[in-house]
């Protein structure tokens with residue numbers, strides 16, 4: 106419709122409306138005090154009725170537009186407006202509402218049933234759909250189990266930086282060396298890397314004695330090297346966990362120098378007590394042996410150290426110390442590190458009263474007490490207030506965890522041995538978060554519990570004591586303990602890795618365990634570890650030998666003539682390069698298990714149920730409700746054995762061999778009444794069943810957060 110015709114048409118329409126006094130009156134059209142029809146300039150049935158100023162529709166500016174169209178001729182205009190009744194009717198019936206129509210006209214149509222009805226249907230449809238969407242969103246949120254975070258879905262790999270890879274040929278590993286080897290983690294499907302300390306340090310305890318918490322030791326590289334490493338790791342989807350050492354500094358730390366000289370601001374940064382050269386303030390002993398007090402001439406007092414005398418303990422009762430340490434936590438979080446391993450946390454506070462600790466053997470001559478095992482550490486470990494400190498740091502880390510995908514992880518290191526309740530405290534409470542988990546060191550005792558029942562007992566020590574809903578973890582080696590492969594023998598390396606990677610929770614792998622590295626022999630003259638200097642039997646050097654990458658010079662670890670610790674003589678055969686080529690190697694199996702653990706729902710989210718344990722075998726299953734596929738893990742820690750699982754009705758008669766640490770008959774059927782394992786063999790059997798084991802055996806089964814699988818939608822939901 107051209108503007109002229111449209112203007113004419115509306116005029117006619119309006120005339121009809123008004124004449125018939127149908128729906129509106131002039132008063133009705135008054136909006137915001139503005140008349141839409143100027144009644145003064147014409148009569149209701151007059152042909153020269155004018156539109157008021159407030160009409161917005163340009164189609165109604167007939168004066169201008171009609172003028173344009175008819176050349177401003179009054180005659181023509183009048184005649185255009187007047188219509189014969191027949192034509193008028195035609196035009197009226199032909200018109201349809203359209204976007205350019207003024208509101209008043211549209212209103213006329215809007216009440217007609219054919220417009221009103223669809224409109225109302227649409228309106229209610231919109232309401233219903235919106236409500237349905239809101240309800241669906243709420244249901245999905247409520248029903249969805251939490252997604253696993255990066256520290257739950259990947260094993261944690263520990264790098265001892267002195268021994269991983271040397272890039273500058275000084276015989277000691279460094280940060281650039283780690284950067285060169287990042288592909289190793291991608292190969293192993295490992296995303297979380299904990300690097301033992303690389304802070305500036307005089308290296309009395311190889312980095313656990315920190316001189317500057319905000320600097321990198323030149324031995325390991327520069328801050329630029331650190332930034333490059335972190336950026337490269339993030340680029341590859343790897344997370345970096347740093348060691349944080351709150352309990353002590355190095356005695357070369359600036360704070361200690363100032364404290365020793367009695368500087369007003371720093372004098373209470375450490376723990377000082379009156380003593381003299383011959384008499385310590387009390388009977389407290391260092392973890393590394395001998396009295397934990399050392400006299401300083403300058404101050405004429407003793408300072409306290411739970412470890413080496415070169416590692417003075419910070420005084421965490423001093424708020425300035427707490428603030429300083431929190432700022433250091435923030436410094437690294439700002440840099441972008443993904444988490445902290447909190448070192449030696451149980452030692453952070455000690456009793457103010459400084460009373461003697463009770464002797465384990467009250468009859469022992471007090472003057473002969475020089476090891477930590479001779480005292481009950483009632484006043485030097487796990488003191489009231491310790492968890493408040495850790496929880497405050499957790500709070501700091503939470504602030505930095507809010508960015509999507511940037512959760513900052515905390516693991517606490519505390520050796521509480523059989524005092525499981527003390528260890529579990531580091532999980533926090535249901536209301537106050539602390540570490541994501543404390544390290545679980547119980548599997549390190551496998552060498553002295555090398556039976557099926559022994560292995561189950563160690564696993565159960567954690568599972569039975571872990572607070573409900575928390576996430577378990579497993580450690581079989583680190584830089585402080587002899588390599589388990591040396592203690593249990595090479596034949597058990599693969600089965601131990603299978604245990605580690607098929608249990609529920611996060612496995613931690615100490616560098617070299619993925620290829621079955623073993624302890625080296627270190628002669629008394631070669632001892633590097635200060636603890637080893639105090640007690641050669643306790644030396645930690647044997648488990649710190651250089652990583653075995655290839656059969657080349659220094660096993661590909663370094664081009665130097667001399668490495669800081671000798672390489673294990675078996676490095677020519679036990680190395681990454683050789684094992685990558687061998688599908689039955691420790692490395693290939695580690696990799697396969699790591700990939701499988703991520704790919705199979707029952708292995709990373711499912712139930713773990715004890716099935717069997719005897720002198721040789723420990724067997725457990727992994728299943729998830731709603732999924733017919735499940736796994737049975739049969740691990741042999743003794744002699745060759747055949748077990749009969751016929752009594753377990755939830756298991757089908759026949760299972761399928763998914764993986765064995767000894768044979769390559771994958772896919773082979775295995776009958777449940779006769780499951781054979783050789784000494785040190787681990788089997789991963791797959792099966793399909795509609796019957797779940799966990800509902801009828803609650804006391805044998807564990808799950809951190811229950812989830813069920815819904816096959817039709819391929820989703821997990823809370824159940």
Ligand code: GLC
Nearest residue numbers: 310313350412448449584585
């Ligand atoms: C932790 C470390 C250990 C170190 C000690 C003192 O236990 O793992 O290597 O010697 O703390 O910092």
Ligand code: MG
Nearest residue numbers: 273277278279
């Ligand atoms: Mg180097």
